[in-house]
Amino acid sequence: MNGKATFSSLKIPNYRRYFAGQSISLVGTWMQMTAQSWLVLELTHSATALGLVTALQTLPVLLLGPYGGVIADRSDKLKLMTVLQAIMGVQALVLGLLTVFHAVRFWEICALAVFLGMNNAFENSPRQSFIREMVGADQLRNAITLNTVTVNAARAVGPGVAGILIAGVGVGICFLINAASFVAVVASLLMMNRGQLRPSEPTPRAKGQLREGFKYAMGTRQIMVPLAMMGLVGMLAYEFQVSLPVLAQRTFNGGAEVLGFMTSSMGVGAVIGGLITASFARTGIRSMVFSSVAFGCTILLTAYAPNLAVVYVAMLFAGWASVSFISIGNSTIQLASRPEMRGRVIALWQVAFQGTTPIGGPLVGWIIAISDPRTGLAVGGVACLVAAAGAVLYTRPRRPAATAPIERQPAVEPAAVEQTTFEQTPAQQPG
Structure with missing residues (x-):
């Protein structure tokens, strides 16, 4: 593994600032995700309720996400991100105060989950597309992979810390730490050197842009x-908040603490695998297929592991496959x-990725309720x-239709030949 190639995008000052801010904030985010799942389970003792909260948090992404992309194409992405990241910090603060003062109710968790989901619906697109504005096309694959590694490094640290804090001082402190962590990411955005960015020209407002x-x-x-x-995998495979x-x-x-170590194992594997993936500029559908197969096999191994030791090892490799699948797919599109x-x-x-969770979250929760957690996973x-x-199957080369011997072929009009060629062309395009 070439160390210089692995961290090449960090040579860019703006991306270094962004990377540092995200590294801090994402630890808090994973702490909140773990704490929220445990809080819901403590209040309701229901896997279905856990799936419902996850669904409510991602439903706005399904309903409003495409329009959020239109807004991102029309807007100054840096300004939009700064405002929305600050709002996310406020949401975490409110949830933390309600929990610390023992005033939190299930419906309040649901309402705040919807609020966070609405914010995510408009924040995801500018955040993802802003990476290219910071690093350019040449470093895009590397920066996306390192960004995914950051998410999973936080997954390795955040849930483990959350598990210890929940057992020691309670759930609420995890939400308050997350609220404080947003100071770092907002500060990193305010410190950006605009002169070194490569902003895309905002798209003028026009009718039909969503349909376009x-x-x-x-x-x-x-x-x-x-x-x-990603639609299928995101809907059913990434429901770890429900199943784990x-x-x-x-x-x-x-x-x-067991939940924290499970999630942390996956995060450690994602960090190791992501650093290796960052050294190689691999994109394309074929690479996605390989990573999807690896991800599926490691999830199945986790689901039917006989003990926790095997679960932890299996989730290390699941994290590796997961970060490869996400980074390759994101870079490709x-x-x-x-x-x-x-x-x-x-x-x-x-x-x-996230918008399919309102379907997959309750579905996986229902499957667990009528069977067991292993089946849901x-x-x-x-x-x-x-x-x-x-x-x-969809991308394999189409075999030409068998033709009769030349002496038995009927005469074909030139217009028919042109039409046949036209109809076969799209299937032969590499995309």
Whole structure:
């Protein structure tokens, strides 16, 4: 592994600032996610309720995410991100105060989850597309991978710290620490050197821009196939907030610390795997297929592990496969997108990733309720394998239709030949 290649995008000062701020803030974010799942489980003792809260937090991304992409293409992404990140800090502060003063109720958690989801619907697209404005096309793959590594490094640290704090001082302190962590990311954005950015020209406001984004994405194979894969995988495989707390509590009779170590194991694997992935400029559907198969197999191994030791090891490799799948897919669609469409395309990626949770979260929770946590987790592993198989079948070269011997072929009009050629062309396009 080439160290210089692995961290090459960090040579850019603006990205260094952004990376530092995100590294701090994301630890708090993962602490809040772990604490929120445990708080809901303590209040309701219901896997279905846990799935409902997860669904409510991501439903706005499904409903408003595509429009958030339109706003991102029209706006100054740096200003938009700064405001929305500050609002996220306020949401964490309110939840923390309610919990610390023992005033929190289930409906309040639901309401704040919806509020956070609405913020995410408009924040995801500018944040993702802003990476290219900081680093340019040459460093985009590396920066996206390092950004994903940061998320998973935080996953390795945040849940473990949250588990210890929940056991020691209670859930509320995790939300307050998350609120404080947003100071770092807002400060990093305010310190950006605008002269070193490569901003895309804001798209003028016009009718039909949302529909235009859908049409563009669906008509470009290198965008459409990764979106379809992430739609299925995101809906069923990334429901760890629903499945892992119940797996820790009911299958292995553990507490918050077991949940924290499960999530942290996945985060450690993602960091190791992500650093290796960052050294290689791999994008494309084929690479996504390999990572999807690996992700599915490791989830299935986790689901049917006989003990916690095997779970921790399996989740290390699941984290590696997960970060590869996300970073390869994200890089593929960004490099395939025209600059004026990038915000809308990334919005669709986020809808496929997070916006499908309102369907997958309750579904996985229901599956766990009628069966067991292992089955709910295994459904996600199978989804990864199905997504990979679907991509292979859709993109495989089409075999030409068998033709009769020359002496038996009827005469064909030139117009018919032209029409046949035209109809076969789209299937032969690389996308």
